[in-house]
Amino acid sequence: ELAEIEAALREHPGVREAAVAARRDRAGGDRLVAYVVPADADAPSAASLRAHLRAGLPEHMVPGVFLALDALPLTPSGKLDRAALPEPGPDRAGVEDDFVAPRDVVEDTLASIWAGVLGVDAVGVHDNFYALGGDSILSLRVAALARERGLPVSIRQVALNPTVAGLAASIRAEGASADAVARTAPFDLVSPEDRARLPEGVVDAYPLARIQLGMLYHRERKPDPAVYHGLTSFHVRMPLDAEALQRAVLHVTARHPNLRTAFDLESFSEPLQLVYGEAVFPVGFHDLRHLEGEEQEEAVARFIREEQERPFDLARAPQIRFDVHRRTDESFQFTLVENHAVSDGWSLHTVLAEVLASYFSHLAGDGLPEFPPLESTYRDFIHLERRTLESEGARRFWRGRLGGDGRPPLPRVLPAGHREETRLRRVVRRLPKPLVARLRRVAQREAVPHKRVLLAAHLRVLALMAGRRDVLTGLSSNGRLETPDGDRVAGLFLNTLPFRLELPEGSWSELVRRVHRAELEVMPHRRYPPAAIQAELGGGPLFDASFVYLNFHVVADQVRAGGVRFEGQPVVLEETNFALMTTFQHLAGHARRIS
Numbered sequence: 001e002l003a004e005i006e007a008a009l010r011e012h013p014g015v016r017e018a019a020v021a022a023r024r025d026r027a028g029g030d031r032l033v034a035y036v037v038p039a040d041a042d043a044p045s046a047a048s049l050r051a052h053l054r055a056g057l058p059e060h061m062v063p064g065v066f067l068a069l070d071a072l073p074l075t076p077s078g079k080l081d082r083a084a085l086p087e088p089g090p091d092r093a094g095v096e097d098d099f100v101a102p103r104d105v106v107e108d109t110l111a112s113i114w115a116g117v118l119g120v121d122a123v124g125v126h127d128n129f130y131a132l133g134g135d136s137i138l139s140l141r142v143a144a145l146a147r148e149r150g151l152p153v154s155i156r157q158v159a160l161n162p163t164v165a166g167l168a169a170s171i172r173a174e175g176a177s178a179d180a181v182a183r184t185a186p187f188d189l190v191s192p193e194d195r196a197r198l199p200e201g202v203v204d205a206y207p208l209a210r211i212q213l214g215m216l217y218h219r220e221r222k223p224d225p226a227v228y229h230g231l232t233s234f235h236v237r238m239p240l241d242a243e244a245l246q247r248a249v250l251h252v253t254a255r256h257p258n259l260r261t262a263f264d265l266e267s268f269s270e271p272l273q274l275v276y277g278e279a280v281f282p283v284g285f286h287d288l289r290h291l292e293g294e295e296q297e298e299a300v301a302r303f304i305r306e307e308q309e310r311p312f313d314l315a316r317a318p319q320i321r322f323d324v325h326r327r328t329d330e331s332f333q334f335t336l337v338e339n340h341a342v343s344d345g346w347s348l349h350t351v352l353a354e355v356l357a358s359y360f361s362h363l364a365g366d367g368l369p370e371f372p373p374l375e376s377t378y379r380d381f382i383h384l385e386r387r388t389l390e391s392e393g394a395r396r397f398w399r400g401r402l403g404g405d406g407r408p409p410l411p412r413v414l415p416a417g418h419r420e421e422t423r424l425r426r427v428v429r430r431l432p433k434p435l436v437a438r439l440r441r442v443a444q445r446e447a448v449p450h451k452r453v454l455l456a457a458h459l460r461v462l463a464l465m466a467g468r469r470d471v472l473t474g475l476s477s478n479g480r481l482e483t484p485d486g487d488r489v490a491g492l493f494l495n496t497l498p499f500r501l502e503l504p505e506g507s508w509s510e511l512v513r514r515v516h517r518a519e520l521e522v523m524p525h526r527r528y529p530p531a532a533i534q535a536e537l538g539g540g541p542l543f544d545a546s547f548v549y550l551n552f553h554v555v556a557d558q559v560r561a562g563g564v565r566f567e568g569q570p571v572v573l574e575e576t577n578f579a580l581m582t583t584f585q586h587l588a589g590h591a592r593r594i595s
Contacts, residue, residue, distance in 0.1 A: 005032070008057055033085075055437040064119065113145045114142060136159075137487050152171060182384070194269055205275065206272065207271065210529030229311065230340050235567040253318070259317075262276065262315055375484075388528050439453050455515050545582070
C-alpha cells in the first residue's frame with residue numbers, strides 16, 4: 001500500500017518525489033505520514049494533496065500528516081532510507097499554507113470533534129467535512145458529540161454548513177432544530193394487557209416500524225424467501241478457530257437486542273417485536289478441505305442456493321444466521337443470512353466489526369473486549385417514528401412534494417402492471433478506477449457527498465427512460481437517532497423516501513447542486529414513513545425505481561487489524577419489491593453498481 005500511495009502522490013503536479021511511512025501518533029496508534037519534495041518553490045497544500053489522493057484511493061490510504069522536504073533521505077546504495085525520514089512535529093502538517101486554526105471556543109470545540117470523528121490530526125475552520133471523508137453516519141456522530149458538549153447542532157446543519165466556520169456561524173445565528181430523543185424503558189410502548197400476555201423469556205417488546213411492517217407484508221404477500229431475505233457470502237484468508245468465533249458471536253448477540261428479536265403479527269392488539277433475554281445462535285461449521293477447488297465452488301454455490309430458499313420462522317429468534325465452510329487450513333467461506341426486517345446494512349456491518357474485534361481479541365489471548373455500553377435503543381427509534389407520524393408539518397411537506405395541494409400527479413417511470421410481469425435480472429458492474437476518480441473530483445469541487453453525484457446520475461437515467469425531466473425515485477435514507485451512540489445501535493433505521501426532482505437545464509454541476517439542495521430539504525422529514533404518505537395519496541405505489549448508496553467503512557479497521565484478505569468477489573443477494581433498484585457500493589475503495 002505504501003508504494004501505491006507514493007505513486008499516487010507523484011502524480012500530483014506539485015510533487016516531484018514522495019515517500020510514505022507509518023509513525024506512532026500521540027495516542028500510541030499508527031498513522032500514515034507523507035513526505036513530499038515539491039516540484040517548484042511553492043509546496044502544495046495538504047488539502048490539495050488529500051483531495052488528489054481521495055480521488056483514487058480508499059480513505060484508509062490517505063495519510064493524516066504531510067511534510068515538505070528538500071530531498072528524501074537515501075541509503076549509500078541510492079535507495080529510499082525510510083528509517084531516516086523525520087518524525088512529524090507537534091504541528092498538523094508541514095505543507096499547510098491554507099490552514100486556519102479555530103478562533104474561538106465554539107470553533108475549537110467543533111474542530112476537535114471533527115478531528116476525532118474523521119481520524120485526522122487537526123481540522124482548520126475552512127476545511128470541508130466531505131472533502132475530509134465525512135458522510136451521513138459521521139455527521140450523525142458529529143451532531144451528537146457537539147450536543148453533548150453544549151452546542152445545539154443537527155445533522156442537517158452539518159450538511160448545510162460543511163466547514164467549522166460555517167457551522168459555528170449557524171449555531172450562533174439560529175441554534176438547532178434537531179429532534180429531541182426521548183428515552184424509553186422496556187415495555188413502555190406496549191399496553192398493560194399485551195404485556196401480561198407476553199411469553200416467558202421476553203425482556204422487552206414494542207411495535208414494528210412502518211418499514212418493518214412493509215417488508216413483512218411483501219414477504220407474506222409473495223411467499224418467496226428471497227424477498228427481503230439478505231445473503232452475503234465471502235471467501236476470506238484468515239485463521240479459523242471455531243470455538244473462538246462461536247464465543248465472539250455469542251458475546252455480540254448479548255449486546256444487541258435485534259439479534260435476539262422475533263416477530264408476532266397476530267397475538268396482540270398490534271404486531272409486536274419480542275426481544276428475548278437469550279437466543280440460541282449457533283454458528284454452522286462445515287469442512288470442505290477434502291474437496292478439490294471446483295468441487296468446493298459447487299458445494300458453496302449449492303449451499304447458497306439452499307440458504308436463499310430457507311425462510312426464517314418469524315416467531316423464533318434470531319432472525320439471522322452464520323455459517324462457515326473451511327476451504328483450506330488458511331481460508332474459509334463465511335456466509336451470513338438475515339431477515340432484513342431486523343437490520344439495515346450499517347447495523348449488519350457494525351455487528352460484523354464487533355464480531356471480528358471479539359474474535360481477534362480472543363485469538364490474541366486478551367479475552368472478550370468490553371464495548372462501550374449502548375444507552376439509546378431501537379425502541380427509542382420506534383417512539384420517535386410515532387411522534388413523527390403526528391407531525392402536521394411533515395404531512396404538509398410530503399403532500400406538497402408528491403402531488404397533493406394542486407401539484408401534478410406522480411411521475412411513473414414504468415407503465416402500470418409492468419411490475420408484476422418483470423422477472424428479476426441482476427447486472428453487476430465495477431466502475432473503472434479513472435471514472436471513480438473523476439466522480440470524486442466532481443463531489444470535491446461542488447463540496448457535496450459522493451452520494452449526491454451518483455444520485456444525480458441515477459435521476460438523469462430515469463429522465464431518459466421516462467422521456468421527461470420531472471422524475472421520481474425511492475431514496476434509501478438513514479433515520480438513525482442523533483445520539484452519541486446512534487451509529488452503534490443495531491436495527492432497521494432506513495426509510496425509502498420518495499425523492500422527486502425536476503431536472504434543471506444546464507450542466508452536470510448544476511444538477512448535482514440541485515440534488516444536494518433537494519436532499520437537504522427532505523432531511524428534516526426523513527423519518528416520516530412512506531407508508532403513511534402512500535395512504536394519504538390514495539394507496540397506490542409511490543415509485544417504481546429506487547437508489548441505494550452503501551459505504552460500510554465501520555468494518556474496515558477490523559479487517560485491516562486482523563490481516564484479513566478476500567479471495568475473489570463476495571456474493572450479495574437480496575430481492576425487493578421495486579421494479580428497478582440501483583445500488584452503488586464501495587468495494588476495496590471503488591464504487592460497484594448492482595442494478
